[in-house]
Amino acid sequence: MILGRLTSARNAALLAVLALGLASVPLWAPRFWIYIATQALIFAVFAMSLDLLLGYAGLPSLGHAAFYGVGAYACALLALRQVDGLFPLLLVGGVAAAIVAMPIGALSLRTSGVYFLMLTLAFAQMLWGLAVNWVSLTRGTDGLIGIPRPTLVGLDALEISLYERGAFFVLCLVVAVLTFAVLQVLARSPFGKTLEGIRENETRMRALGVPTFRYRFAAFVVAAGIAGVAGSLAAMSNGYATPDLLYWTASGFGLVAVVVGGTRSLIGPVLGAFVVLVAQLGLSTYVDRWELILGALFIGFVLFVPGGLVGLVRRT
Amino acid sequence: MEVSASGLTVRFGALAALNQVDLEVAAGERRAVIGPNGAGKTTLLNAIAGELRPTEGSIRLGGRDATRLPAWRRARLGLGRTFQRSTLFSRLTVAENVALAVRARDRKGWRFWPVRDRPLEDEVARRLAAGGIAHLANRQAARLGHGERRILEVELALAASPSALLLDEPMAGLSGDERRTTLERLGALPDDVTVVIVEHDLDAVFALAKRITVLDHGVKIADGTPTEVRANARVQEVYLGAI
Amino acid sequence: MDVLNLAHGSFYMVGAYIAYSVVVATNSFWLAFVVAPLLLALLGAALEVVFFRRLYRHGHLAQVLLTFGFTLVFVDLVRAQFGPTTRSIPPPPGLGGAVELFGATFSSYSLFVLGVAIAVGALLLLGWRFSRVGAVLRAGVEDKEMAGLLGVDVPRVFTFTFAFGAGLAGLAGVVAAPEFAIYPGMDASVLILALVVVVLGGLGSIEGAILGALIVGLGYVIGTTLFPQFAIGLIFAVMAAVLVLRPSGLLGRRP
Numbered sequence: 001m002i003l004g005r006l007t008s009a010r011n012a013a014l015l016a017v018l019a020l021g022l023a024s025v026p027l028w029a030p031r032f033w034i035y036i037a038t039q040a041l042i043f044a045v046f047a048m049s050l051d052l053l054l055g056y057a058g059l060p061s062l063g064h065a066a067f068y069g070v071g072a073y074a075c076a077l078l079a080l081r082q083v084d085g086l087f088p089l090l091l092v093g094g095v096a097a098a099i100v101a102m103p104i105g106a107l108s109l110r111t112s113g114v115y116f117l118m119l120t121l122a123f124a125q126m127l128w129g130l131a132v133n134w135v136s137l138t139r140g141t142d143g144l145i146g147i148p149r150p151t152l153v154g155l156d157a158l159e160i161s162l163y164e165r166g167a168f169f170v171l172c173l174v175v176a177v178l179t180f181a182v183l184q185v186l187a188r189s190p191f192g193k194t195l196e197g198i199r200e201n202e203t204r205m206r207a208l209g210v211p212t213f214r215y216r217f218a219a220f221v222v223a224a225g226i227a228g229v230a231g232s233l234a235a236m237s238n239g240y241a242t243p244d245l246l247y248w249t250a251s252g253f254g255l256v257a258v259v260v261g262g263t264r265s266l267i268g269p270v271l272g273a274f275v276v277l278v279a280q281l282g283l284s285t286y287v288d289r290w291e292l293i294l295g296a297l298f299i300g301f302v303l304f305v306p307g308g309l310v311g312l313v314r315r316t
Numbered sequence: 317m318e319v320s321a322s323g324l325t326v327r328f329g330a331l332a333a334l335n336q337v338d339l340e341v342a343a344g345e346r347r348a349v350i351g352p353n354g355a356g357k358t359t360l361l362n363a364i365a366g367e368l369r370p371t372e373g374s375i376r377l378g379g380r381d382a383t384r385l386p387a388w389r390r391a392r393l394g395l396g397r398t399f400q401r402s403t404l405f406s407r408l409t410v411a412e413n414v415a416l417a418v419r420a421r422d423r424k425g426w427r428f429w430p431v432r433d434r435p436l437e438d439e440v441a442r443r444l445a446a447g448g449i450a451h452l453a454n455r456q457a458a459r460l461g462h463g464e465r466r467i468l469e470v471e472l473a474l475a476a477s478p479s480a481l482l483l484d485e486p487m488a489g490l491s492g493d494e495r496r497t498t499l500e501r502l503g504a505l506p507d508d509v510t511v512v513i514v515e516h517d518l519d520a521v522f523a524l525a526k527r528i529t530v531l532d533h534g535v536k537i538a539d540g541t542p543t544e545v546r547a548n549a550r551v552q553e554v555y556l557g558a559i
Numbered sequence: 560m561d562v563l564n565l566a567h568g569s570f571y572m573v574g575a576y577i578a579y580s581v582v583v584a585t586n587s588f589w590l591a592f593v594v595a596p597l598l599l600a601l602l603g604a605a606l607e608v609v610f611f612r613r614l615y616r617h618g619h620l621a622q623v624l625l626t627f628g629f630t631l632v633f634v635d636l637v638r639a640q641f642g643p644t645t646r647s648i649p650p651p652p653g654l655g656g657a658v659e660l661f662g663a664t665f666s667s668y669s670l671f672v673l674g675v676a677i678a679v680g681a682l683l684l685l686g687w688r689f690s691r692v693g694a695v696l697r698a699g700v701e702d703k704e705m706a707g708l709l710g711v712d713v714p715r716v717f718t719f720t721f722a723f724g725a726g727l728a729g730l731a732g733v734v735a736a737p738e739f740a741i742y743p744g745m746d747a748s749v750l751i752l753a754l755v756v757v758v759l760g761g762l763g764s765i766e767g768a769i770l771g772a773l774i775v776g777l778g779y780v781i782g783t784t785l786f787p788q789f790a791i792g793l794i795f796a797v798m799a800a801v802l803v804l805r806p807s808g809l810l811g812r813r814p
Contacts, residue, residue: 060620107803114563114619118758119802122795125751129792188430190419197416200405207365208420208476209391215425249747252627259624289639295631302624303613
């Protein structure tokens with residue numbers, strides 16, 4: 001069920017070509033499109049983590065953006081304290097998000113379906129409220145600004161600065177590809193298969209002796225961690241962290257990306273992320289009513305193309 | 317593994333689905349639980365398996381008090397079960413279904429690297445063959461016929477290598493051949509596996525079970541050998557002479 | 560109805576904007592009071608028949624996704640028509656002043672809102688428990704197949720209920736318009752609160768919703784007085800606590 005297509009050599013080659021093609025973007029694309037592509041890649045990492053939750057673990061969460069936001073703030077706070085190494089900044093987002101996810105997951109995962117949806121939403125809104133109100137830490141709605149780009153040891157020697165659009169784009173590309181690879185591996189592993197079983201029929205898994213709560217908890221925390229890493233990238237990219245990163249509509253757009261792209265395929269969320277981002281940033285410069293178009297598109301997909309773009313490809 | 321329930325009561329609001337039911341099944345014993353519809357047989361199995369929390373009473377598995385244990389822990393103690401309505405992984409293939417069960421039994425779920433597990437594949441193939449469904453290995457479970465689903469349901473329970481098995485109407489809706497295969501499969505179970513089977517198919521009941529427990533309206537009305545149960549006036553009354 | 564509709568806030572918002580348009584055109588608040596709920600009910604019925612019907616069997620996630628899409632569409636439509644600036648309308652003549660009751664001063668409009676709320680609450684409560692429509696709806700939600708077999712026109716009942724709900728949301732929008740600001744994002748602010756109320760009170764229970772609303776309303780006011788910064792956080796914390804202890808909400812049916 002999990003994109004068996006990708007295991008074949010032909011498709012691996014296709015992916016490699018795609019990745020290399022993407023890597024070359026900084027060389028030929030106009031600056032604004034590099035920016036859009038960068039944002040899309042960051043959003044793609046977020047969308048992939050949401051797909052782990054939704055598509056693989058079967059947990060629909062309306063509060064996933066909260067972990068993204070927590071990651072962004074963690075990275076921002078660290079960066080503003082003069083830490084500028086790339087790895088610490090990336091990792092702190094992931095770790096902070098994972099830590100925050102633990103109590104939330106422990107409480108929310110005791111419910112399911114609608115109540116899970118509501119609980120995750122509630123916790124996310126609480127975190128948003130914290131971001132807005134804990135002014136001494138987060139500067140409230142002004143947010144944390146002036147976040148510098150990180151440095152990495154080898155880059156200085158090669159005279160590459162991450163302030164350069166192209167270089168930062170490649171960084172995001174690398175993170176996205178790594179995330180994709182890690183999640184692919186996870187999906188095919190015994191852990192991933194067990195998760196799939198829990199999603200398909202939790203009662204049966206329980207009757208087979210599987211502690212389903214623990215698996216879902218693990219998936220929840222891992223997904224949050226990945227979202228946190230995306231958050232770090234966002235903070236580095238934008239140079240600021242603001243509360244609206246955590247607002248539930250951000251989670252909503254994540255769901256849009258995953259559904260339009262196609263759940264349970266990993267490449268789907270990536271495609272969906274590009275669609276959403278292009279609509280948000282690209283379309284909006286030409287068309288005023290881009291939200292309307294995206295909303296209508298989304299409705300169309302939910303009703304008529306439930307398998308998303310990936311589903312369309314599979315059918316033809 | 318012994319399976320026993322003591323004073324088991326399950327109430328849904330004002331309705332007592334089970335009322336002070338005592339059940340003692342020795343290790344390796346083959347026990348059938350019969351009774352008219354609504355007698356509480358499935359409720360009994362659900363309570364023993366941990367899917368349902370009883371209002372009163374206790375459950376013991378293998379001498380341990382299991383009343384507070386969640387369903388998965390009871391399964392880990394060696395309890396396997398089938399469900400009245402086939403509870404399968406519909407969107408997965410038959411082979412994947414059995415693989416999940418074997419993997420769960422071997423507790424391989426916490427491995428994060430995909431490796432080809434040949435012993436697992438071999439075991440899955442063996443089990444499918446024994447169940448007579450090897451030809452369906454790559455078919456999606458949702459696409460199986462009713463009887464085939466029931467057989468897969470039994471295979472999933474068996475794949476966990478249980479030391480006590482709860483079967484909920486495994487024969488329901490099976491064709492003649494399918495019944496035969498399933499009866500053989502169940503009959504061939506090792507002697508130390510306890511079996512509690514809820515069934516309406518009385519031929520299967522007499523073929524498999526050494527003792528029978530009869531429930532009616534949530535109350536145990538008889539408990540003994542087939543002969544004793546057949547002779548029991550109250551049982552006859554409840555079944556209107558069907559036995 | 561066991562439907563999760565994120566666009567319900569949008570109905571509220573549209574109701575407020577209809578009130579604005581009507582008041583601007585005719586200067587009559589009471590006309591808006593009647594027109595907006597009717598229009599929203601029609602809109603709700605249309606949406607239910609065209610879109611929601613398909614999704615009942617697909618579960619809550621599909622509904623969440625679909626209705627989220629609707630919120631995007633509605634917000635943009637409203638923005639296109641009225642622009643992004645905040646609008647407002649005055650309270651109707653006669654309700655603009657203040658009244659002295661029990662030694663304290665209350666704004667007449669607040670009392671009016673209270674009156675409407677009590678009336679609607681009583682209507683819903685009585686209707687739900689004692690009317691035929693209420694019984695039919697409860698049956699339809701409990702067991703759709705069975706109700707259908709018993710001769711209940713389940714689709715029509717659902718359409719009616721959805722339309723009724725939309726109409727009520729529109730009414731809420733009209734009533735809220737003179738008191739609160741009218742702007743394209745108002746659907747989100749009310750929706751979150753409404754969801755908290757419903758989940759806290761328990762799905763499928765009118766009494767629960769009323770109880771939830773009381774708790775949230777009082778809690779919010781107490782919270783803003785005691786710790787103004789975290790009032791909304793307090794509400795969410797209460798909801799989370801309730802859900803953890805009673806997963807179906809305070810008065811909800813066990814799912």
